[in-house]
Every structure is written in structure tokens, then in C-alpha cells.
Amino acid sequence: MEMPASPQYLPNRRRFSDPFHEFLYPENESLEDKAARLKREADAKKRSDEIDEMIRQDRIERKKSKAEVSVLLLGQSESGKSTTLKRSVLSQVQKSLDRVVCVCRCLTLSNVFIFSPEFQLLHSPSAFHAERIAWRAVIYLNLVKILDALSPEADLEDHDDESLETATVIITSNGLPPSAISETKIPNYEDYRRRLEPLADLEERLTRLLSCPEEDEAVRLPAKSATNGISGEITMTDAISVAPNGRPTPTIIIPSTNYSQSMPVTPNGSGSSSPIGSGTSRTKEVAIHTSTNWKKTFSLTRSKSPKSAHSGEIEGWWEDPYDPVHALNACAPAMLELWKDPLVKKRLREKRLRLEESAGFYLDEISRITAKKFIPTDADILKARLKTIGVVEHTFIIPSGNNKGVKWKIYDVGGARNQRHAWAPYFEDVNAIIFLAPISAFDQVLTEDPQVNRLEDSLLLWKSVASNKLLGNVNIVLFLNKCDLLQAGPKYYPFRAKLDAGVRLNEHMVSYGDRPNDYDSVSKYFKNKFAAIHHSVTPNKERELYTHLTSVTDTRRTATIICDVRDIIIKDNLRNLRLV
Numbered sequence: 001m002e003m004p005a006s007p008q009y010l011p012n013r014r015r016f017s018d019p020f021h022e023f024l025y026p027e028n029e030s031l032e033d034k035a036a037r038l039k040r041e042a043d044a045k046k047r048s049d050e051i052d053e054m055i056r057q058d059r060i061e062r063k064k065s066k067a068e069v070s071v072l073l074l075g076q077s078e079s080g081k082s083t084t085l086k087r088s089v090l091s092q093v094q095k096s097l098d099r100v101v102c103v104c105r106c107l108t109l110s111n112v113f114i115f116s117p118e119f120q121l122l123h124s125p126s127a128f129h130a131e132r133i134a135w136r137a138v139i140y141l142n143l144v145k146i147l148d149a150l151s152p153e154a155d156l157e158d159h160d161d162e163s164l165e166t167a168t169v170i171i172t173s174n175g176l177p178p179s180a181i182s183e184t185k186i187p188n189y190e191d192y193r194r195r196l197e198p199l200a201d202l203e204e205r206l207t208r209l210l211s212c213p214e215e216d217e218a219v220r221l222p223a224k225s226a227t228n229g230i231s232g233e234i235t236m237t238d239a240i241s242v243a244p245n246g247r248p249t250p251t252i253i254i255p256s257t258n259y260s261q262s263m264p265v266t267p268n269g270s271g272s273s274s275p276i277g278s279g280t281s282r283t284k285e286v287a288i289h290t291s292t293n294w295k296k297t298f299s300l301t302r303s304k305s306p307k308s309a310h311s312g313e314i315e316g317w318w319e320d321p322y323d324p325v326h327a328l329n330a331c332a333p334a335m336l337e338l339w340k341d342p343l344v345k346k347r348l349r350e351k352r353l354r355l356e357e358s359a360g361f362y363l364d365e366i367s368r369i370t371a372k373k374f375i376p377t378d379a380d381i382l383k384a385r386l387k388t389i390g391v392v393e394h395t396f397i398i399p400s401g402n403n404k405g406v407k408w409k410i411y412d413v414g415g416a417r418n419q420r421h422a423w424a425p426y427f428e429d430v431n432a433i434i435f436l437a438p439i440s441a442f443d444q445v446l447t448e449d450p451q452v453n454r455l456e457d458s459l460l461l462w463k464s465v466a467s468n469k470l471l472g473n474v475n476i477v478l479f480l481n482k483c484d485l486l487q488a489g490p491k492y493y494p495f496r497a498k499l500d501a502g503v504r505l506n507e508h509m510v511s512y513g514d515r516p517n518d519y520d521s522v523s524k525y526f527k528n529k530f531a532a533i534h535h536s537v538t539p540n541k542e543r544e545l546y547t548h549l550t551s552v553t554d555t556r557r558t559a560t561i562i563c564d565v566r567d568i569i570i571k572d573n574l575r576n577l578r579l580v
């Protein structure tokens with residue numbers, strides 16, 4: 001509250017035009033009157049200051065009681081952001097179960113994650129399982145699409161724009177373009193093709209079910225923005241569909257081809273100029289708006305009910321003759337034969353397709369996944385790939401010292417280049433950033449720009465985030481992710497983890513020099529490299545960087561890291577609140 005200034009400081013114009021002037025500053029007031037007026041003014045000022053202070057305190061109190069933490073997950077596409085979010089939610093579930101107390105509740109702002117609605121596992125195990133089975137659709141589709149990679153038609157010859165969009169990964173090879181690599185013929189292929197024919201229809205059906213065309217909410221970004229901009233640059237200039245709240249509308253995509261492909265990469269890290277391959281997907285990528293309730297569509301609980309609310313056992317979907325499981329189940333023997341065929345494996349080796357980078361996981365689980373009563377495990381859900389478009393918000397409450405708990409908002413962004421412009425609006429009110437850099441990708445290139453090495457892109461992106469002034473006071477946690485693919489990862493034939501398989505870092509990063517090509521040296525090198533960039537560009541020299549070597553699909557190892565990170569963020573946030 002501001003008091004009027006004394007008359008002597010008012011410009012003449014004001015004295016004549018101000019109707020209250022005579023009342024506030026009488027012309028011929030006596031000394032006593034003036035003293036009384038000044039006292040009244042001083043009292044009023046004091047009261048006003050007291051009210052201002054009360055308002056300020058009230059604001060602080062309200063802010064404290066509404067203690068809220070916003071965390072932004074950043075990183076290039078396929079760095080593991082959505083998996084980290086799934087992982088965080090899972091560790092919430094696990095922690096809560098361990099304590100056997102209802103400690104938190106997930107709000108329903110996002111439809112994407114199975115655990116969001118009302119924290120069903122704790123309150124209603126049967127409902128939780130019902131949501132879990134909804135992930136079958138995504139897993140089935142991931143499995144069907146990865147089978148494309150096994151097909152001899154998965155050739156590397158067609159270089160149209162669409163195939164460029166869908167190729168995923170490049171690894172070092174003998175320097176020959178993939179098309180020049182000799183190719184093993186698969187005599188049984190026609191037989192496989194005939195027996196797997198129903199999967200083409202199934203793929204289409206699953207796509208339709210997931211994207212719910214009747215809701216017509218699938219969103220595609222303008223193709224124009226797909227490859228423009230410099231790697232790592234975050235701009236707000238590109239067009240994107242915008243929600244009523246002014247923020248971009250989230251969408252998820254099931255990539256049409258989900259496998260890795262070989263291609264020479266030059267030692268300085270930039271990809272060869274040869275166009276890369278091509279996926280041979282039967283369909284384009286499926287874009288699914290996150291408000292599309294695909295889980296509901298696919299949970300098949302509409303007409304089926306849990307056998308027992310206590311056991312959480314669900315019965316029913318396998319009795320539905322139209323359920324996709326029947327087609328999959330019927331094709332399982334052919335799928336298994338195809339995957340186990342030594343000639344197919346040989347061909348994969350020749351083409352340097354790295355299935356273990358993506359949905360290859362499911363190929364070793366064909367029998368289990370195609371079983372009629374298959375219920376996805378946590379690991380299945382963590383591996384299920386849904387590409388994020390836009391920004392997906394996930395909210396839940398974590399109890400803290402005071403009994404009101406802390407509201408957490410986690411924003412999971414799309415990491416592809418044409419998505420990065422959507423990040424900036426979230427920078428203003430974020431408390432912490434978890435930045436993911438998949439360090440196993442040092443020999444790969446971007447799907448959206450095969451000229452760019454993935455790790456180079458991650459480093460540029462990291463620099464851009466670490467130097468951002470808007471984020472100067474924001475805690476940054478760095479996850480150097482996919483460490484399992486560097487060493488002692490899943491032993492998928494024909495490739496083992498990269499370093500074990502002899503892929504050399506110094507062939508892709510000259511600066512690595514002649515250091516040993518083992519996990520300890522490589523991970524230390526990356527830790528130092530990212531830390532050095534942060535140190536040199538951060539606008540806030542006081543900011544501490546928390547770095548973790550992670551494999552976020554590894555349930556056991558990640559749970560502890562997530563809890564540590566959560567505690568760090570909460571502590572810092574509370575400290576900031578006290579400083580207000």
C-alpha cells in the first residue's frame with residue numbers, strides 16, 4: 001500500500017487536477033493540525049507495512065504448504081526418458097508396497113502411465129492388473145515390428161524419406177555401405193512369410209486400436225521441422241500443436257521400425273554420407289495423442305471382470321476370439337523358428353542390425369509373450385517403446401516431513417530434434433532437470449539425421465542445457481545411461497555388449513586416444529567429459545552436478561539411484577523454499 005507523496009514534491013499540474021489534494025493537504029492548516037495529520041499518515045503507513053508483511057508471509061506459507069517440485073526429463077530421442085519415468089513410478093510402487101502403507105497417490109493428469117490413475121496397486125490390485133494388461137498392445141506391436149527386421153525384405157536399398165525417418169541406429173562396420181555387404185539367402189523365407197501373414201493384419205489392427213481413429217486425436221508434426229535446426233539447439237520457433245494451456249500437445253508414437261542398423265561411422269563421429277537404411281516397416285509410425293485412452297481401449301476390462309478382487313487375477317481376454325493374442329499365439333511357432341534360424345542370425349550379423357538396442361528383448365521372450373494368458377511384467381513394460389511427441393506431464397504426491405506431502409510434477413519430453421523446441425516453455429518454473437545421455441550410442445547416428453553421431457548430439461544438447469541462463473538455479477542430475485549396452489549387457493546373439501564385442505570408442509571419438517577400451521575407462525572418460533562441459537559453460541558456478549552411470553531398464557540397480565535423486569531434489573527444493 002502506497003501513501004501519497006507530500007505536496008511539495010507534487011508537480012503543479014497534479015495539485016490543480018487532483019480532487020483529493022485539498023482534502024489531503026489543506027492549504028492553511030495549523031501546526032497542530034499538520035502534526036496530527038503527519039501522525040495519522042505515519043500510523044497508516046505502519047498499518048500498510050504490516051499488511052504488506054502479512055501478505056508476504058501468507059504467500060510464503062502457502063507456497064510451503066503447496067510444496068511442489070517440477071522435474072524435467074531431457075535428452076535426445078531414445079535416451080531413456082520415458083523409461084526413467086516408468087522406472088520412477090515403479091519404484092514408488094515398490095517402496096510403498098515394501099512399507100505396506102499407502103504413502104502416495106498418483107493423480108490422473110496423464111493417461112500415459114499405467115500407474116497413474118489413483119495408485120491402483122495399493123487400493124485395488126485387480127484394477128492395477130487390468131491396467132498392466134493394457135500394455136499388451138504396445139508389447140505385441142513392438143514384437144510384430146521387430147520381426148520386420150528379420151525379414152529378407154528388410155533391405156537397405158530403398159532410401160525414400162520415410163525410410164530415413166525410421167532407421168534407428170548405426171554401428172561401426174568394415175566401411176562398406178550396407179547395400180554392399182554380402183547377403184545370406186534364406187531359403188525358407190517364403191514359408192516364413194506365408195505362415196506369418198496374419199501378423200500384417202494384426203499390426204494394422206493394433207495400430208488402429210491404439211490410435212483410436214474415431215477419437216481422431218493423432219497428431220503429426222510438420223515434416224518441415226523434422227531435420228532443421230542445429231543439433232542440441234533449443235528453440236521455440238517451430239510449429240507444434242498447442243494445447244489450450246499454451247503448451248504443446250503431447251503425443252506418443254510407436255516407431256515403425258525398432259531395430260538398429262549398421263553403417264560406417266567416420267572417426268570424428270559424423271556419419272557417412274551414404275543414406276541409411278531403411279526400415280522395411282509395413283506401416284508408417286503411429287502417432288497417438290496421450291489423451292487417447294488406449295489403455296482403456298485395450299485393457300479389455302470393459303466386458304471382463306477380475307476373478308477375484310483379492311488375488312488380482314483377471315480372466316477373460318483369451319476367451320475373446322477377436323483378441324490379438326490368438327493371431328500371435330498361432331504364429332508363435334513360425335516366429336520362433338524364424339528367430340532361431342541360423343541363417344537369419346547370420347544375415348543380421350552381415351547387416352549389423354543390433355536388435356538388443358531396442359525391442360530385440362521381446363524376441364527372446366516369444367513363447368511367453370504370445371501365451372494366451374500373458375500378463376506383462378515390469379521388465380516388459382519398461383522395455384516397451386513408445387516415442388514421445390510433445391511434453392507429457394505426470395503428477396504424484398510424495399510424503400515428506402510435513403504431513404501434506406510434496407507434489408511432484410514430472411515432465412517427459414519428446415527428445416527427437418523436431419521436438420526440442422517444445423522444451424523451452426517448461427524451463428521457467430522447473431526445480432530440477434534429469435538429463436539422459438545414452439553413452440552406449442557413441443557408434444550410432446540419429447534416426448532423424450543420419451549425418452549426426454548420437455553422442456555428438458548428446459554433448460551439444462548437454463552444452464545447450466548446461467549453459468542455459470533460465471536454468472541457472474536449477475539442479476541438474478545427469479544420467480549417463482544404457483551402460484548395460486556398453487558392458488555385460490543382455491547377451492543377445494549375434495552381438496554382445498559393445499565393449500565386450502570389441503567396438504572401440506577411439507574409432508568414434510578421436511579424443512579418447514589410446515586409453516583402455518574397457519568399461520571403467522570409458523565410463524570415467526564420459527563422466528569427465530560431461531562434467532567439464534558443465535563446468536565451462538554453466539551460468540552458475542555454485543551449481544553442483546550429480547552424475548550417475550545408469551541402465552534405467554535395470555530394475556534393481558536403478559531403484560536406489562532414483563530414490564537418491566528424489567531425496568537430493570526434495571532437499572534442495574526445501575532449502576530454496578526456506579530462502580524465499
Ligand SMILES: Nc1nc2c(ncn2[C@@H]2O[C@H](COP(=O)(O)OP(=O)(O)OP(=O)(O)O)[C@@H](O)[C@H]2O)c(=O)[nH]1
Nearest residue numbers: 077078079080081082083383388414415482551552
Ligand atoms: N538396454 C537398455 N535399454 C534402454 C535403457 N534405457 C532405455 N532403454 C530402451 O530404449 C528405448 C527408448 O527408451 P525411451 O525411454 O522410450 O526413450 P525416450 O528418451 O523417452 O525417447 P523419446 O520419447 O523418443 O524422446 C526403449 O525401448 C527402452 O526400453 C537402458 O538403460 N538400457
Ligand SMILES: [Mg+2]
Nearest residue numbers: 081082387388
Ligand atoms: Mg519418451
